[in-house]
Amino acid sequence: xxxxxxxxxxxxxxxGQTLPLNEVIVWRVHGHFSSDQLQGALRSLRTQQPFSSVxxxxxxxxxxxxxxxGVPEFEVREEDIGPSADWTPAAxxxxxxPFSWDxxxxxxxxxxxxxxxxxxxxxxxxxxxxxxxxHYMMHEIMTLMAEGPKKQAAAAFPPTFDDxxxxxxxxxxxxxxSLNAVKLIGPFCRLWLRPRHRMNPSPSLPIPAGLNExxxxxxxxxxxxxxxxxxxxxxxGCKARKMSVLAAASAACxxxxxxxxxxxxxxxxxxxxxxxxxxxxxxxxxxxxxxxLSRINAHIYxxxxxxxxxxxxxxxxxxxxxxxxxxxFTLHLLVSAVLAGIPDDYLxxxxxxxxxxxxxxxxxxxxxxxxxxxxDYGPYRVSATWGMENLFAGRxxxxxxxxxxxxxxxxxxxxxxxxxxxxxxxxxxIIQQLEAC
Numbered sequence: 001x002x003x004x005x006x007x008x009x010x011x012x013x014x015x016g017q018t019l020p021l022n023e024v025i026v027w028r029v030h031g032h033f034s035s036d037q038l039q040g041a042l043r044s045l046r047t048q049q050p051f052s053s054v055x056x057x058x059x060x061x062x063x064x065x066x067x068x069x070g071v072p073e074f075e076v077r078e079e080d081i082g083p084s085a086d087w088t089p090a091a092x093x094x095x096x097x098p099f100s101w102d103x104x105x106x107x108x109x110x111x112x113x114x115x116x117x118x119x120x121x122x123x124x125x126x127x128x129x130x131x132x133x134x135h136y137m138m139h140e141i142m143t144l145m146a147e148g149p150k151k152q153a154a155a156a157f158p159p160t161f162d163d164x165x166x167x168x169x170x171x172x173x174x175x176x177x178s179l180n181a182v183k184l185i186g187p188f189c190r191l192w193l194r195p196r197h198r199m200n201p202s203p204s205l206p207i208p209a210g211l212n213e214x215x216x217x218x219x220x221x222x223x224x225x226x227x228x229x230x231x232x233x234x235x236x237g238c239k240a241r242k243m244s245v246l247a248a249a250s251a252a253c254x255x256x257x258x259x260x261x262x263x264x265x266x267x268x269x270x271x272x273x274x275x276x277x278x279x280x281x282x283x284x285x286x287x288x289x290x291x292x293l294s295r296i297n298a299h300i301y302x303x304x305x306x307x308x309x310x311x312x313x314x315x316x317x318x319x320x321x322x323x324x325x326x327x328x329f330t331l332h333l334l335v336s337a338v339l340a341g342i343p344d345d346y347l348x349x350x351x352x353x354x355x356x357x358x359x360x361x362x363x364x365x366x367x368x369x370x371x372x373x374x375x376d377y378g379p380y381r382v383s384a385t386w387g388m389e390n391l392f393a394g395r396x397x398x399x400x401x402x403x404x405x406x407x408x409x410x411x412x413x414x415x416x417x418x419x420x421x422x423x424x425x426x427x428x429x430i431i432q433q434l435e436a437c
Contacts, residue, residue, distance in 0.1 A: 001050055002059070002067045006160040007339040009291060010064055012127035013056060013101065014347050020098050021126045024091050025134045025387045025401075030117045031380040033145060035078050038120075041144035042074045047139070048149065051157050051289045052137060054128070054273050055104025066128070066157065068104075068403055075108040085114040087121060087172050087386075088221045095219050095390035095412070096124040107137070117383070126291070131368050131399070132276060132385055134290040139373040146378035158288045162336065164281035165329065221412050223386050224427050228405035230435045232325070235405070237437045241309060246273060246367045247316035252433040253310055253363040254315075257428055258302040265303060270361040271315075272297035276368070277332075294332055296322040297361055308433060362365055367400040388412040398430070407434075 005013060012021055047054040050068050059065045081087065090110055101107050107124035120141075122134055190353075226234065238248055254269040261267060275294045278285035285292065298318040302311060339347065368387070375382045387399040388410045396417060401408045411427045418426070 001067075001157055002057070002062070002065050002159075002177070003057075003296065004062045004158050005056070005064045005066060006162050007336045008161065009066075009127050011339045011347055012125075012291075013064060014344060016099075016125060016127055017101070020096050020390055021155050022095050022097070022099075022123055023126050023131060023134060023387070023389045024121060024123050025131070025138065026087050026091065026385065027120045027121055027122075027138050027142075027382055028117050028384040029142070029380050029382055033118070033380065033432075035076055037145055038076060038109070038141070039073070041141050042076070042109075044144045044149040045140055046074075048144075048152075049140060049289060051128075051139070052107065053104070055107040056101045068196060071104040074105055076111065077109070078111040078113065079118070081112045081114055083114065085112075085117075085119070087112050087119045088223070090121055091221050091388060092219050094121060095221070095388065097123070099125050118167075126389065127290060128272070128291060130276075130291050130293050131366060132278075133291075134387070135368070135371050135373055135385070135401075136287045136289060139287075139380070142374075142377040142380060143384070146358065146380060152302070154323070158290050160290065161277065161281070161292050161332065164283070164285070165332075166280075166282045214339065217413050219390055220423065221388050222409060222420065222423055222427055223407065223408065223410045224431050225384065225395070226407040226431060226435055230344050231402075231405050231407045232392075234247065234407070234437045237309075241313065243312055243316035244319065244367075245400070247312045247319055248314045248434060248437065249367060249398065249430075251312035251363050252430045253365060253398060254300065254302045254312060255304070255306060255308065255433060256429040257362055258306070259304045259429065260426070261304070266301045267365075268299050269302050270297065270299040271363045271365055272361045273319075273365045275323065275328060275366065280328070294328040296328075298322065308437065362396065364395050364397045366397065368402075371402055373403070384408055386410045398427075 046068075051066075053071045053074070054066045054068050055071050057065055057067045057069075079090075079421060081090075090112055094108075094110065099108075106128055107122060109123075112119040113122060120138065122138060124134055124137075163179060234248065235245065238245055250271045250273070254271065257289040258267065273296055275296055277292045277294050278288070281292065296319060298315070298317065300311070300314055366387070366389070371385070373382070373385075381405065384406070385401045385403050386408050387401050389397060389412065391401070395413070395419060397412045399409045399412070401410075409427060409431060411423055413423060
């Protein structure tokens with residue numbers, strides 16, 4: 001099987017050759033299984049989901065393309081983490097480990113064994129897979145280990161975001177890409193993205209140094225959770241007020257920052273969040289692997305003593321104004337047109353340089369919502385799940401995962417953004433605010 005990279009996949013592939021644009025999820029599994037059992041399930045996964053086992057081949061006609069020809073078996077590392085049961089060192093290491101694009105596959109596994117459970121750590125590259133894809137794969141793997149292969153093999157790779165655009169958006173994309181103006185994008189970007197160009201960074205985040213100067217900075221991960229009984233109160237409070245959990249989590253993040261600010265007056269804070277576009281595609285998708293994301297962002301004024309629900313309501317209004325299908329598809333069209341117009345020899349370094357620029361938002365908040373997975377897989381039970389990503393250097397990223405009625409939080413950042421003690425206090429404050437709802 002073979003298909004050409006989409007413009008977005010192509011761009012992230014080029015950027016990923018300089019920066020490790022990796023994602024990691026952790027599933028805590030109770031019930032013993034061997035690495036051989038996992039490998040058997042992974043062999044079935046390769047057959048049922050051929051997109052899980054690919055590499056990038058530079059075809060003379062198609063250009064950079066995906067293929068599953070000659071891809072080796074998945075890497076599975078097994079280690080004992082002892083009574084500490086701390087998966088964070090392994091996750092921090094995996095977030096920095098590059099993938100071999102020309103060999104593949106672009107995901108790998110680690111089994112972190114302790115006496116009571118095994119933490120399955122799945123690492124994958126963001127050029128091909130979004131956060132939901134990783135959980136879809138883990139769900140498939142756990143089902144295969146518990147029940148064995150049942151589905152027929154997939155006949156082809158899944159479609160890309162561009163393949164599933166609604167007809168009106170697809171026509172606009174074709175029109176835009178056919179315009180001669182696209183040919184001017186490359187020279188324009190060379191001028192606009194010149195080294196002296198300055199972005200407007202968030203005042204609460206430090207300005208990172210150059211990529212080479214940051215080589216000793218360590219990527220850090222800390223995590224926490226809200227148990228089911230307390231998470232139910234939060235979910236009920238959001239439902240009663242007709243607002244999203246994302247709005248409540250964003251309010252908790254920005255108010256926690258405001259409390260730590262030396263300026264106790266109203267101050268503008270910003271947040272960004274990825275949006276799962278699967279339900280809005282044509283036809284809508286449910287469990288397909290791929291990169292089906294857009295993004296929303298907004299700014300809001302906060303002060304340390306501001307009411308939590310009032311802040312969340314303002315944020316929710318901003319989110320709803322931005323969660324408009326036509327606006328999100330228009331954003332995708334513009335991004336695709338720009339990426340198509342930038343030459344390869346300039347696109348990769350440009351994205352890498354963006355990865356070391358000051359962050360424009362105080363928090364990136366990724367809330368995947370209620371995961372379409374189970375916590376019971378026959379002889380295996382999943383008690384927790386966490387997710388994290390390493391996309392850009394200057395960000396604070398809070399990832400929220402749900403399993404049953406429990407919520408799990410992961411805060412990821414680099415050393416120069418804040419130290420681990422400060423980050424632990426920040427995450428604790430965020431969780432306390434959400435628990436008090």
